[in-house]
Amino acid sequence: MEEELKQIVASLSEELKACNKEADILNVKSKYVGKKSRIMEILSGLKDMSVDEKRKYGSLINNTKKEMERMVTKAIEEIDNKSNITFDDTLDFDIKKGSLHPVTIVAKEVTDILKRMGFTVVMGPEMESEYYNFEGLNIPKDHPARDMQDTYYLDNGMLLRTHTSPMEIRSMENYGAPLRIAAPGRTFRNEDLDANHENTFFQIEGMVIDKNVTIGNLIYIMQNVLREIFKTDVKVRLRPGFFPFTEPSYELDMGCLICSGKGCATCKNSGWIELIGCGMTHPMVYKYGGVDHEVYNGFAFGLGLTRLAMMKYKINDIRVLNSGDLRSLEEFDIH
Amino acid sequence: MLLSCNKLKSHIKNSEDIDWLNIWDTFTLRTAEVEGVEKRGDQIDGIVIAEIKECTEHPDSDHMHVLKVDCGEKELIQVVCGAPNVRVGLKTAYIKVGGHIDGFEIKAKPLRGVLSNGMCCSGKELGISDDHSGIIELPEDAPVGINIKAYLPIEDIIVEIDNKSLTNRPDLWGHYGIAREIAAITKHELLPLELEEVPNDKEDLNITIKDPDLCLRYSALKLENIKNNEVPLDMQIFLYYVGMRSISLLVDITNYIMLELGQPMHAFDSRVVKSIEVGRANDGDTYTTLDNVTRHLTKDMLMIKNGDKYFGIAGVMGGLDSEILSDTTGVFLESATFNAGSIRRTAVSLGLRTEASARYEKSLDPNITTVALKRALYLIKKENPELEIASNLTDVYPTKLDVGHVSLKKSLLSTYMGLTLDDKTVEDMLTPLGFEVTTKKDTYEIVVPTYRHSKDVNIAEDIIEEVARMYGLENFSATPLKIESDGIEHETIFNQEYDVKELLATKYDMHEVNSYLWYDSEMLKEFGVEKSGVKLLGKTENNILRDDLSFSLMNIVNLNFKNYSKFDIFEIGTIIKNNENKRVLSIILADEEKMLESNYNKAKEIVKYIFKVLKNKDVTFTNNVNELEYYDSSFGKVINVNNEKLGEINILNKGITNKISKKKSIICIDIDFDKYVNIQKEDILAIEVSKYPTVQLDYTIILPDDKKYQDLKEILDTFKSNLIKKYSLVSIYENKYTIRYIIGSNNKTLEQKDITTFKDRFIKHLNDNNLNIAE
Structure with a gap:
């Protein structure tokens, strides 16, 4: 008897091993533990056995049957849990993605940096009055910047702003002093188009009004903005410049990152790239903006965002930016 | 502007102490941008002054000569020369064997069989002129045998300054002003100019200023x-090095003084000048300038008149008949100052920018006109000791420009500088600059x-600029700026624009474009659409400002259909409508015609999504009666939020679409971004979730052909039950609309009979409205 039971269990184990789908196991199950199976036969023969035999084999037979059922259940579980995934896992489709305009990305980057320094980002109109674009910025009637060939004048007496600087006056009017604003936006100059010249381009204006602002403060802010933009320590050079709305006025050059200042085509062999016009705000501008220069002073700067985007993405034809040609634009980032 | 360091040196005492090659980096930081520094004359050596002693014709050439030259050595040297001006007694430049020109070594070699030991040089070969017509002719007293570089200022350093960076510095448009800066920067002494005083014992010249607002001063002298009209060689070399052509002594001296002092001058033939009157031109007159071009004049242009005839355009260019001739021995020297703005406008409107006008438009100091005349007299007299001063130094100067007075508070200077300088330091910085x-x-x-007050130095801050630059901008240390800001964000527009852009690019894979503020004229013409917006002055093409952003994007759509069969683009930009700036978000869905319906639904979804996610607002769409000729008249939708019109969805009509591309559909979404920005985002409040389960019931309803979902919705909205949590459209197939109801109770679990009652009531409601459920 013991031999036979052992034999049955071994044989079940053998047959279960050979199964690889649930249906096979079910067949085996019915053969070994089904109504007509040998074990059931033995089990039903138990009642005809002697008391001694019953005592001797009863629990053995029952346990064997339970063990066999357990083996079948386990086999089914194993089959269920066995991975049966089959597909071509080497397919490789192109991703579908959108894009933001390069200037949008650069503008976001620069405004984020300035926001961390306490600047508020403001925006203003593209169609401007002569007052905000020129007069309020101490640009007198005879200044060459007012010429028709530089400025788009409109038939309604307005003009298209030639810089983002009108936002200096508007912000002073709106928010007073102290003040820290950054104003990104589109500006217009009446220029013929070529690879380096556009009539429509982006700038960002910055203005700080506070008490006891120094030229050293201006340098600090500029250096930090550039360091964050270019993610590296940037050499900065300030040299005299001229803008009617700042006094003193400076041109801020950045050490050329392409040649590390040795001189190359990008920096026209000077080792420096002219990047920012800046200066201490002119007293007349405070007067127009209604800020008391006896109490407050400060600085302003203008940075070419289009130029920055071209440097960042190595865009060599400025016309791409306003073309709307997705062959060029769709490759750009989103963040 | 080009500068000669030799010339600068001549104005500075002990100038040899200055490193003239390397001073220019400092000059860029202190004064104005230097664009280039170039050595001249360092490519030639071994050239000495020689005299031609013998000159015979070359036996085997019809133009060459065989020369014997004396170059200070024991023996005469044989040189073959092809120049036509060779002759015995001529002193010229001779380059020895082993010497260099342009870096090339000169070797002894036979020319047509006759050995030439070195060569004689032209001005061009020496790099000091463009003249290659013959060998250079040196004066008779030139010392034979000495190095040419010791005799002529061939070695020089030429510096190019960016004119733009001199815009506000009229005093720097001549070498003398630059020398003053260098002297101040390097702490050297500026030498005074050598002048010749005019005795003023003759008659005044007849000069009248008719328009003193345009002519600030007119000074003149007759000689x-x-x-002798020969130009000294060193002056010729100087003029050549700084980019001017030598013409004759009288013309060259006027140019020389302009380059030296920045003061333009004019030399008229004294035989022609009768009386000078400075006044406006008559509208419509014409006048032929020196360059033989006939110019059209207006009353805004200031003219120099001789008697009653035009003689020159003031400050811009002289006339053809006022020129110095080869037999001129008398000159009327003009040295005047004109109104800067007037000169600039005249030069611009004539398209004639000259060296003179470039300087005048910077607001020159009127007080240098007489200095310039005395300087000219000195220089001409040096070459013509016999000259006769034929007039008084005549000076018409209606309103004298006086020195300026500025008071600078020490505390203000300290504030800007971020430190306090002692008084002596400040004085030592300002005094050498002339303050x-x-x-x-x-x-x-x-x-x-x-010379500083005429334009750029008028207020305390101007003086601070002077101190700061002389202190050295490179010496300022970057100092952090404390934030005392209250952290208030004044505006959120920029971020709101960015959030929408980012959403469209990430969620809907769209591409952002930027386009021009004006309509493309070609496009309007092609579409046959007339636009009457605000116009750019002075332009005939692309001159109408856009009043519809989506429509203005159609040329970008047109462009991209050449390369893509479908694409979605957007822009947030300005339009000018009713004379005002407006910010608009436009989204264009461009695709195959067959995708119109699904894209139209997608357009609605996009709009709903934007407002839901970014403003937590629900959008409703109402039918739009579109009057614009280029949109489909029946399919427009108005986008409403809070019962206010926020924008539109339109389909470009078939006619215009076909002009772009056949079998396409173009859907335009425009959202008024000014209004969008002002919508407050609705707070999201937590919802109490019912303890009891809800039940989902789907009903497929058959709509008659003449009904749309909007009609069904109206019927569904009139079906009321406390159990309804919400209903929504889940799918449509042909005219079968599947609606899903979520029902539930807040105080019990629904039983089958509750659901059955709901269902029966719902079907009855539909039947009452002549609708049926699909089985």
């Missing part, structure tokens, strides 16, 4: 008996010389 400084307890009282 006669000028017989007179009187130090008071709290202020510096400063007298500003007229």
Whole structure:
């Protein structure tokens, strides 16, 4: 008897091993533990056995049957849990993605940096009055910047702003002093188009009004903005410049990152790239903006965002930016 | 502007102490941008002055000669020369064997069989002129045998300054002003100019200024008996190095003084000048300038008149008949100052920018006109000791420009500088630049010389600029700026724009474009659409500002259909409508015609999504009666939020679409971004979730052909039950609309009979409205 039971269990184990789908196991199950199976036969023969035999084999037979059922259940579980995934896992489709305009990305980057320094980002109109674009910025009637060939004048007496600087006056009017604003936006100059010249381009204006602002403060802010933009320590050079709305006025050059200042085509062999016009705000501008220069002073700067985007993405034809040609634009980032 | 360091040196005492090659980096930081520094004359050597002693014809050439030259050595040297001006007795430049020109070594070699030991040089070969017509002719007294570089200023350093960076510095448009800066920067002494005083014992010249607002000063001097019109070689070289052509002594001296002092001058033939009148031109007159171009004049242009005839365009260019001729021995020298703005406008409107007008438009100091005349007299007399001063130094100067007075508070200077300089340092910085400084307890009282006061130095901040640059901008240390801001964000527009852009690019894979503020004229013409917006002045093409952003994007759509069969683009930009700036978000869905319906639904979804996610607002769409000729008249939708119109969805009509591309559909979404920005985001409040389960019931309803979902919705909205949590459209197939109801109770679990009752009531409601459920 013991031999036979052992034999049955071994044989079940053998047959279960050979199964690889649930249906096979079910067949085996019915053969070994089904109504007509040998074990059931033995089990039903138990009642005809002697008391001694019953005592001797009863629990053995029952346990064997339970063990066999357990083996079948386990086999089914194993089959269920066995991975049966089959597909071509080497397919490789192109991703579908959108894009933001390069200037949008650069503008976001620069405004984020300035926001961390306490600047508020403001925006203003593209169609401007002569007052905000020129007069309020101490640009007198005879200044060459007012010429028709530089400025788009409109038939309604307005003009298209030639810089983002009108936002200096508007912000002073709106928010007073102290003040820290950054104003990104589109500006217009009446220029013929070529690879380096556009009539429509982006700038960002910055203005700080506070008490006891120094030229050293201006340098600090500029250096930090550039360091964050270019993610590296940037050499900065300030040299005299001229803008009617700042006094003193400076041109801020950045050490050329392409040649590390040795001189190359990008920096026209000077080792420096002219990047920012800046200066201490002119007293007349405070007067127009209604800020008391006896109490407050400060600085302003203008940075070419289009130029920055071209440097960042190595865009060599400025016309791409306003073309709307997705062959060029769709490759750009989103963040 | 080009500068000669030799010339600068001549104005500075002990100038040899200055490193003239390397001073220019400092100059860029202190004064103005230097664009280039170039050595001249360092490519030639081994050239000496030689005299031609013998000159015979070359036996085997019809133009060459065989020369014997004396170059200071024991023996005469044989040179073969092809120049036509060779002759015995001529002193010229001779380059020895082993010498260099342009870096090339000169070797002894036979020319057509005759050995030439070195060569004689033309001005061009020496790099000091463009003249290659013959060998250079040196004066008779030139010492034979000495190095040419010791005799002529061939070695020089030429510096190019960016004119733009001199815009506000009229004093720097001549070498003398630059020399003043260099002297101040390097702490050297500026030498005074050598002048010749005019005795003023003759008659005044007849000069009248009719328009003193345009002609600030007119000074003149008449000189006669000028017989030597030869230009000294060093002056010729100087003029050549700084980019001018040498013409004759009288013309060259006017140019020389302009380059030296920045003061333009004019030399008229004294035989022609009768009386000078400076006044406006008559509208419509024409006048032929020196360059033989006939110019059209207006009353805004200032003219020099001789008697009653035009003689020159003031400050811009002289006339053809006023020129110095080869037999001129008498000159009328003009040295005047004109209104800067007037000169600039005249030059611009004539398209004639000259060296003179470029300087005048910077607001020159009127006080240098007489200095320039005395300087000219000195220089001409050096070459013509016999000259005769034929007039008084005549000077018409209606309103004298005086020195300026500026008071600078020491405290203000300290604020800007971020440190306090001692008085002596400040005085030592300003005095060499020509400022007179009187130090008071709290202020510096400063007298500003007229050459700085004529334009750029008028207020305290201007003086601060001077101190800061002389202190050295590279010496300022970057100091952090404390934030005392209250952290208030004044505006959120920029971020709101960015959030929408980012959403469209990430969620809907769209591409952002930027386009021009004006309509493309070609496009309007092609579409046959007339636009009457605000116009750009002075332009005939692309001159109408856009009043519809989506429509203005159609040329970008047109462009991209050439390369893509479908694409989605957007822009947030300005339009000019009713004379006002408006910010608009436009989204264009461009695709195959067959995708119109699904894209139209997608357009609605996009709009709903934007407002839901970014503003937590629900959008409703109402039918739009579109009057614009280029949109489909029946399919427009108005986008409403809070019962206010926020924008539109339109389909470009078939006619215009076909002009772009056949079998396409173009859907335009425009959202008024000014209004969008002002919508407050609705707070999201937590919802109490019912303890009891809800039940989902789907009903497929058959709509008659003449009904749309909007009609069904109206019927569904009139079906009321406390159990309804919400209903929504989940799918449609042909005219079968599947609606999903979520029902539930807040105080019990629904039983089958509750659901059955709901269902029966719902079907009855539909039947009452002549609708049926699909089985």
